[in-house]
Amino acid sequence: MAQTQDSYQEPNVTGEHRFPCDQCGADLRFAPEKGLLVCDFCGNEQPIEGGGSHHHPIRELDFRAALDARLPDAEIEETRVVQCPNCGARFEFDPAIHAAECPFCATPVVADTGNQRQIKPKAVLPFALDERTSRKALGNWLGSLWFAPNGVKQYARKGRKLQGIYVPYWTYDAQTKSRYSGQRGTIYYETRTVMRDGKRVQQRVQKIRWRSVSGRVARFFDDVLVLASRSLPKRYTDALGPWDLSELEPYRPEYLAGFRAEGYTVQLDEGYAEARAYMDRVIERDVKFDIGGDRQRINSIDTDISNVTFKHILLPVWMAAYKFRGKTYRFVINGRSGRVQGERPYSAWKIAFAVIGVAIVAGVVGYLIAINQ
Structure with missing residues (x-):
C-alpha cells in the first residue's frame, strides 16, 4: 500500500545482522515465540525498538525511477552473498564462515568475496513460529504421506534443525483503467420437431443471442505479490500463502538476527511482467462481469496503467533439504501459519x-x- 511520511527516518540496512548481548557479549537472536531479541547464553532479553507498533507506514518506491536507475543511493545496499552452484540460490553469508551447506538444496557451498548491489528491503514479515513448532508441523506432514521412504519420515523424527530463511518478494501497486469491446450472450431456447426411432418428437434446443457491447472498467491493484527467488519451485512457495501482509513491519535488521536472508534473483522488471500478467487476468474477469449476460466474448481490452510503485519485502520461511538416493527433496514451511509444502519421494x-x-x-x-x- 503506497504511503509516505516524511518525518519518519527508516533504519539503515546492513549486510550483517549481529547484535551483541549487553550483558555477556554473545550474539542475540530474534525469538519468534516472544517477539524479542534473546541471548541463548545468559537468558537476557531485549525488545526491538519500534517493533510491532505498526505506527510507521511502509513507503513504496517509484517503479519507473528504479528502471531508469534513478533511485536514491539510500535505497541501495551492498551485501556479501554467495550463489549456490546447484540451485542458484543467493543468500547472505556470515563473514566468519567460509564454507557451509546451501539451505535450499543441501549442496556444499564455499564463500567468495564478491559484494552485490541490490535494492534494500522496505519491509519484513517477522517469523511467528519457532523452529520446534515448525519442525513438528513438518513431521506431521511427512508422517501423513503414503508410500514415502522411511528415511524421509525419520528426517523429522531425528530432530534435524530447520533453516530459517527470509525469502525475497516484490510487491507492486498500480492504477488501471481499461476500455473494452465484446459481446454479451443471452441464452434462449427453440423447440424443434425431430424424428427419433421413426416417431416425431419435440426437442428443446439452446441458442445464444449475441449483442455487441463496449465499456470501461477500473481497478487499483494493491500489493500484488511476486516471488523474487529462483531457488525453490514456485508451485510450492505460491502454495504457502496467503500471507498476512497487513502485519508487515518496516525493515529492521533485528528481525533477521539468527536467520539468513536470501538475495533476490528475479529482477524488478521480471517481477513486474509476472505481476502484470496477474493484473491482466483480473481485468479480464472484471470485463466479463461488466459485460454481464449469460455468456461473454471479449474482442479487445486496452489498459492504461499508471502510478506503478513497488517494494522489496522479506517473508519468513522455514526450510529443510533432504537427499535421498542422490536427489534433493526440499520442504518449506510458512513461518507465520505453519503451512507445509514440498517435494516428496x-x-x-x-x-x-x-x-x-x-x-x-x-x-x-x-x-x-x-x-x-
Whole structure:
C-alpha cells in the first residue's frame, strides 16, 4: 500500500545482522515465540525498538525511477552473498564462515568475496513460529504421506534443525483503467420437431443471442505479490500463502538476527511482467462481469496503467533439504501459519509391496467366489 511520511527516518540496512548481548557479549537472536531479541547464553532479553507498533507506514518506491536507475543511493545496499552452484540460490553469508551447506538444496557451498548491489528491503514479515513448532508441523506432514521412504519420515523424527530463511518478494501497486469491446450472450431456447426411432418428437434446443457491447472498467491493484527467488519451485512457495501482509513491519535488521536472508534473483522488471500478467487476468474477469449476460466474448481490452510503485519485502520461511538416493527433496514451511509444502519421494519397495498385497487380496477374493459357485 503506497504511503509516505516524511518525518519518519527508516533504519539503515546492513549486510550483517549481529547484535551483541549487553550483558555477556554473545550474539542475540530474534525469538519468534516472544517477539524479542534473546541471548541463548545468559537468558537476557531485549525488545526491538519500534517493533510491532505498526505506527510507521511502509513507503513504496517509484517503479519507473528504479528502471531508469534513478533511485536514491539510500535505497541501495551492498551485501556479501554467495550463489549456490546447484540451485542458484543467493543468500547472505556470515563473514566468519567460509564454507557451509546451501539451505535450499543441501549442496556444499564455499564463500567468495564478491559484494552485490541490490535494492534494500522496505519491509519484513517477522517469523511467528519457532523452529520446534515448525519442525513438528513438518513431521506431521511427512508422517501423513503414503508410500514415502522411511528415511524421509525419520528426517523429522531425528530432530534435524530447520533453516530459517527470509525469502525475497516484490510487491507492486498500480492504477488501471481499461476500455473494452465484446459481446454479451443471452441464452434462449427453440423447440424443434425431430424424428427419433421413426416417431416425431419435440426437442428443446439452446441458442445464444449475441449483442455487441463496449465499456470501461477500473481497478487499483494493491500489493500484488511476486516471488523474487529462483531457488525453490514456485508451485510450492505460491502454495504457502496467503500471507498476512497487513502485519508487515518496516525493515529492521533485528528481525533477521539468527536467520539468513536470501538475495533476490528475479529482477524488478521480471517481477513486474509476472505481476502484470496477474493484473491482466483480473481485468479480464472484471470485463466479463461488466459485460454481464449469460455468456461473454471479449474482442479487445486496452489498459492504461499508471502510478506503478513497488517494494522489496522479506517473508519468513522455514526450510529443510533432504537427499535421498542422490536427489534433493526440499520442504518449506510458512513461518507465520505453519503451512507445509514440498517435494516428496516415493518408495519403490512400498509401492511394489502394496501392489502385491492388492493382487493377493484380489486373488483370495476371486478364489472364494469361485469355490462358492
